[in-house]
Amino acid sequence: MTTDHAPLDTSIRIVTPENIAFHYYLAGPFHRLLAYAIDLIVVLGLCLALLQGFSYLAPFLGGAAMGFLYLAWFLVFWGYGGFLETFLNGQTLGKRAVNLRVVSTSGLPINATQAMLRNILRVADFFFYASIGFASMLSTRRFQRLGDLASETMVVLEKRHRLIPLRVAASKLDEQIPLSFEADPRLAEALGGYVARRSDLTPERRAELAYILAEPLVRRWNLPRNADPDLVLCSLYQRTFFGAAERRPSPPALPEDHRRPFAQIDVRSTGAMDPPVELATANPFEHRPPDSEARRS
Amino acid sequence: MNVAEILDRRKGDWDQLDVMIGRMQRRSLRSFQPEELTRFGSLYRSACADLALAQAYKLPDQTIQYLHQLVARGHNVLYRSDRFRLSTWGRVLYRDLPRRIVRDPCVWIALALFWTLFLGSIAAAIMHPEFARGIAGEEALAQMEEMYAQPTHQRDRPSGERTAMAGFYVFHNAGIGLNCFAGGLVLGIGSLFEMGRNAIFLGAIFGSMAASVHAANFFEFVTAHGPFELTAICFSAAAGLRLGWSVIGTGGYTRAESLRRQAPKALALAGLAAVLFAFAAFIEGYISPSPLPYSTKATVAVLSTITLLLYVVGLGWPEPREADRAT
Numbered sequence: 001m002t003t004d005h006a007p008l009d010t011s012i013r014i015v016t017p018e019n020i021a022f023h024y025y026l027a028g029p030f031h032r033l034l035a036y037a038i039d040l041i042v043v044l045g046l047c048l049a050l051l052q053g054f055s056y057l058a059p060f061l062g063g064a065a066m067g068f069l070y071l072a073w074f075l076v077f078w079g080y081g082g083f084l085e086t087f088l089n090g091q092t093l094g095k096r097a098v099n100l101r102v103v104s105t106s107g108l109p110i111n112a113t114q115a116m117l118r119n120i121l122r123v124a125d126f127f128f129y130a131s132i133g134f135a136s137m138l139s140t141r142r143f144q145r146l147g148d149l150a151s152e153t154m155v156v157l158e159k160r161h162r163l164i165p166l167r168v169a170a171s172k173l174d175e176q177i178p179l180s181f182e183a184d185p186r187l188a189e190a191l192g193g194y195v196a197r198r199s200d201l202t203p204e205r206r207a208e209l210a211y212i213l214a215e216p217l218v219r220r221w222n223l224p225r226n227a228d229p230d231l232v233l234c235s236l237y238q239r240t241f242f243g244a245a246e247r248r249p250s251p252p253a254l255p256e257d258h259r260r261p262f263a264q265i266d267v268r269s270t271g272a273m274d275p276p277v278e279l280a281t282a283n284p285f286e287h288r289p290p291d292s293e294a295r296r297s
Numbered sequence: 298m299n300v301a302e303i304l305d306r307r308k309g310d311w312d313q314l315d316v317m318i319g320r321m322q323r324r325s326l327r328s329f330q331p332e333e334l335t336r337f338g339s340l341y342r343s344a345c346a347d348l349a350l351a352q353a354y355k356l357p358d359q360t361i362q363y364l365h366q367l368v369a370r371g372h373n374v375l376y377r378s379d380r381f382r383l384s385t386w387g388r389v390l391y392r393d394l395p396r397r398i399v400r401d402p403c404v405w406i407a408l409a410l411f412w413t414l415f416l417g418s419i420a421a422a423i424m425h426p427e428f429a430r431g432i433a434g435e436e437a438l439a440q441m442e443e444m445y446a447q448p449t450h451q452r453d454r455p456s457g458e459r460t461a462m463a464g465f466y467v468f469h470n471a472g473i474g475l476n477c478f479a480g481g482l483v484l485g486i487g488s489l490f491e492m493g494r495n496a497i498f499l500g501a502i503f504g505s506m507a508a509s510v511h512a513a514n515f516f517e518f519v520t521a522h523g524p525f526e527l528t529a530i531c532f533s534a535a536a537g538l539r540l541g542w543s544v545i546g547t548g549g550y551t552r553a554e555s556l557r558r559q560a561p562k563a564l565a566l567a568g569l570a571a572v573l574f575a576f577a578a579f580i581e582g583y584i585s586p587s588p589l590p591y592s593t594k595a596t597v598a599v600l601s602t603i604t605l606l607l608y609v610v611g612l613g614w615p616e617p618r619e620a621d622r623a624t
Contacts, residue, residue, distance in 0.1 A: 016372050018345040023365065063457025067464030067582070074468040078475055089322060089373070107369075108376050117564045123479035124487065132483060146482050149553055150540065150560035159366060185355055192357035241301035241356070 012142060012154070014107040024107065024156040027100045029137050032155055038094030039081065046076050081119035086112045090153075099158045105142060106152075114151040121147035173235040176223055183240040191237040198230065206230045301356060307347055311367060314340040318367075321374040341371040389565050395613030397562060398532075403542060404566075407492065407535035411527070414496035415503075422504020429505035432497060438505055445506065445514040463582025470526065471574035474533035478567035481537020484544065488537025495530055521594040522580040524601045529573035536566035576601070 011023040054061075054069040061068065084092040090102035090110050102110055102118070125133025125145040133145035142154040183191065190213065198206055210229035217236075218227055317337050321329070329337075348364040398404050422429035430438060473491070480487020506515040543559035544552050584597055 016345075016368075016376075018342060018368075020345045020348055020368055020372075024369070061457065064460035065457070067457075067460030067462070070461070070464035070468040074464075074471060077472070089377075103373070107372065109373055113561050113564060116568075117560055120475055120564070120567070121479050121482055121560075123476055124482035127480070127483060127487070150482065150556050152557045159362075189355035192355055196357035196359045 010143070012156075016107070024103070024154070025159060026143050027098075027155040027157045028143055029134060031098055031100060031157065032143075035092070035094035035098040035100050038097050039092050040094075042093050043076060043080050046080070047073055050076070078120065079116075081122070082112070082116035085110060085115035085119065090115075095155075100155050101158050102153050102155050104152055105154050110151070110153055114153055117151040118147035118153055121150055171231050171235055173223065173227060173231055174238060176221065177235055177239055178221060181236075181239060183236065188240050191233060191240055194233055195237045198234075203230070301354070304347055304351060304356065304360070307343070310340055311344060311347075311364075314344055314371060315367060318370045318374055322370075337371075338375075341368070341375060344368050344371060390569070391612060393562075394565050394569060395609050395611075397613070398535075398566070398609050399613035401535065401539065401566075403538040404532070404535040407488075407531045407538055410489070411492055411496045411531045411534070414493055415500045415527075418497045418500020419504040419507065422501045423508050426505060426508065429501040432501035433505070438502075441502060441506060441515075442509060442511065445509075445511040445518065448514050448517065459582045459586065461582075462586070463579050466578030466581050467575050470529070470578060471571045474529055474570045474574050475567065477530065477533040478537045478540075478563070478570070481534070481540040481563075483541065485538045485541025488534040488541065491537075492530060492534035517591050517594065518585050520591075521585045521597040521601075522577040524598055524605060525573045525577035525580065528605055529570045529577060532566055532570035532573065536563040536570060539563040539566065 010026045010028065012026060013021050013023055015021045050069060050072045054065045054072075057068075058065040081092055085102055088096070091100070095101060102115070104110055104114065122133075122145075125136065125147055127133075133147075136145050136149065137143045140149065142148070144154055148154060194210070194213075201209070207229055210233045214227070214229035214232040217223070218225070218229075218232060223232065314337070317333070317340065321337070326334075344364065344367055348361070348368050351361050351364055418428075418432070422432075433441075473495070477488050477491040477495075480491055481489075503519075506512055509515070539559055540556070540563045543555045543563075547555035550558065580597060580601070584594060
């Protein structure tokens with residue numbers, strides 16, 4: 001497994017055995033401080049609760065209650081982080097609230113040794129008003145404090161992405177785009193990026209952005225002059241990724257180095273090993289369905 | 298049909314994978330049917346394929362991001378680490394740890410330093426009472442005098458106080474030990490400082506009590522738990538030194554890599570120290586203040602010393618066989 005990192009970014013790229021490269025977003029000191037503050041409150045609350053609990057038990061246990069209380073405090077103080085990170089897969093309650101997770105630098109989940117180590121070594125990071133841990137975080141590329149360095153872990157932000165519908169509403173403009181239109185990969189990427197973000201933009205901003213790309217096309221294809229640029233791009237997007245409503249379009253052009261994506265993950269060979277999956281359907285080259293199927297959508 | 302459409306249809310599978318990952322994060326692997334596990338594997342691999350496709354065809358960023366995090370979460374449950382296994386810990390405790398202790402210069406440095414400072418401080422405190430006063434403070438010494446004014450076993454102890462004391466000693470002493478270990482991360486300075494401070498402080502108290510008229514009461518109290526407790530503080534410091542030294546003497550690795558390789562070993566040693574602190578705390582809570590005769594307490598001390606020697610030297614001295622060395 002190899003790791004790589006994009007310069008000037010706080011993401012880490014990890015290549016899995018499946019040859020998929022995915023990115024972890026590193027959590028900076030302030031995210032982590034927030035999570036730690038929550039954990040601190042939880043630990044203090046737990047300690048107070050234990051104090052309260054054992055004071056109820058004191059009549060039955062006598063002085064021994066004090067002993068058990070101290071023992072419980074010791075375990076909570078030193079074991080809280082390590083225990084939770086072991087059994088909640090790298091999360092404490094604070095990290096869960098802030099959506100952080102501790103993972104090995106290789107991208108794998110952490111084990112008990114790593115969890116205990118990094119939590120006990122936090123003491124060293126808090127030396128001199130936490131300046132040691134802070135300096136260490138700022139000078140390592142994965143924002144690791146000393147405890148992270150020793151246990152080979154990093155803290156990442158967990159982002160949950162909502163899957164947005166790929167399709168956009170069809171419009172009359174769709175029919176006016178020439179059937180010969182074929183977006184090159186760069187245009188396809190731009191269209192994809194635009195449609196993904198357009199819901200975050202105001203109508204004015206959409207028009208302004210879309211105009212840049214739509215205007216020359218409107219002129220070339222003799223579309224109505226007053227066509228909404230936003231709508232033009234949506235139609236182009238629809239055409240690029242889903243094809244024309246009437247006839248089967250050619251699939252979007254392959255990227256120039258078209259052999260690479262399939263060298264990275266050979267769909268057919270993986271498919272051969274697991275017959276039950278419809279992996280093969282993910283291979284566009286084997287699926288040139290009849291026109292009827294395209295028309296149905 | 299083109300790529301976006303194919304991927305659009307795979308949504309059902311992604312949802313299924315998403316739900317499965319959620320279940321796998323919460324429950325143990327054993328609660329899954331074999332078919333479910335195979336299904337998970339194939340769903341995961343096809344999600345990987347989908348991601349590759351989506352990337353190759355420059356689908357909208359959000360789709361790629363979604364697939365990314367789906368694959369990342371799937372990856373996390375598929376390649377789960379061996380979180381906790383008792384047999385591994387047993388092997389470390391009975392085989393690896395004693396061998397390392399015997400061969401680790403850090404342990405011997407810590408032991409030598411501790412005893413030098415401790416004995417030196419005792420000598421200084423006996424010869425110059427003002428040394429003890431300066432180190433421990435007038436009040437603390439007066440308190441000690443008062444505490445040991447009568448024989449340990451004659452003092453009145455309400456029931457339950459022993460447990461309270463044992464619990465407190467675990468909390469306090471093992472806490473010091475772990476702090477001492479963690480402090481070592483900063484080039485070993487924290488460990489050396491913490492251990493040295495404790496050695497000199499304890500030495501000053503020992504020295505001044507030895508010179509006092511209540512010496513017998515004092516030694517009756519400290520004998521039983523002494524071996525475990527003093528060894529524990531040395532081991533804590535040794536573990537810290539190992540951490541600190543790994544950054545200096547890297548043995549050809551980069552500093553970070555050297556630290557990473559040594560840290561789990563140091564943690565095991567610090568864990569052993571915490572266990573010894575706990576043993577000491579229970580002896581200190583239940584045996585040291587008890588009305589048992591001094592001979593019994595001395596026997597406890599001798600037995601705990603023998604246990605330590607057997608553990609460290611007996612288990613650690615034999616040269617590892619070739620077969621073991623490979624593992």
